[in-house]
Amino acid sequence: MSDTTEFQxxxxxxxxxxREPLGQYLRKQGLRTQLATGAAEARRILDEAVIHLVVLDIMMPGEDGLSLCRALVARGGPPVILLTAMADETDRIVGLELGADDYIVKPFNPRELLARIRAVLRRVPPPELPVPTGRRRFAGWEHDAAAHSLSSGSGETVGLTSGESRLLGVLLDHPRTVLSRARLLDLTAGRDAKAYDRAVDNTISRLRRKIEKDPGSPRLIVTEWGGGYMLAADVEQL
Structure with a gap:
């Protein structure tokens, strides 16, 4: 897969x-990036976001990179490229034995690391997004994920596109939780779509026209400025 803009x-x-100059460089090359100062922060990000590859320093205070690499491989996590010091040949060997996908020695040329990132990503098969099923009720509406439809208590039925249904399903998975555009893209588009932030805004706008009493002043799918979107309703599984 040559279009790396789909990866984080x-x-x-x-x-x-x-950390920071490398993040800026990769963003200029079209990659989405997140930064962590250590293993604890990295674990939190990995629990909250869809990460497709980890660039991981071996020598860090607290939990080191080899320990985090071992944990990622054990849980079938994203591929890992290790950053190592020139003298750390033993650590490089151990890292590869643990299951790291590649390594690069400090100091390094960012262009070389970018080439290695792209090479690893080309070897990683894109995951299949789960096909949503089931019915859930919220704020007087019932969402049928399999049928891509909404129905109201009065018997009104509203058809949804597959993209609208998937995005609504993600919001229903996380009621009263702010989800950033990047998070919504990860959960709805995966790697196969040419994802961009405006696609989320457009889909949210269409959903509001279908379920809000006043789409111009939404009460169900609300905007959190600087944060993202939130479903402001309780959800009942049917």
Whole structure:
């Protein structure tokens, strides 16, 4: 897969002068990036976001990169490229034995790391997005994920596109929780779509026209400025 704009990279390094410039460089090359100062912060991000590859420094205070690499491989996590010091040949060997996909020695050329990232991503098969099923009720509406439809208590039925149904399903999975555009893209588009933030806004706008009494002043799918979107309703599984 040559279009890397669909992927999100996590950079884990306690050195700010490496972590931040590298994140800026990868973003300029079209990759989405998140930054972590250590293993604890990386674990939190991995639990909250869809990460497709981890660039991981070995030598960090607290839990080191080899320990985090071992944990990621054990749980079938994203591929790992290790950042190692010139003298850490033993750590590089151990990292590869643990299941790291590649390594690069500091100091490195960011262009070389970008080439290695793209090479690893080309080897990773895109995951299949789960096909949503089931029915759920919220704010007087009933969502049938399999049929891509909504029905109201009065018997009104509203058809949804597959994209609208999937996005609504994600909001129903996380009621009263703010989801960023990036998170919504990860959960609805996966790697196969040419995802962009405006696609989320457009789909939200169409959903509001279908379920809100006043789409111009939404009460169900609300905007959190600087954060994302939230379903402001309780959800009942049917």
């Amino acid at each position: 990279i996590l950079i884990v390094d306690d050195a700010r002068d490496i």
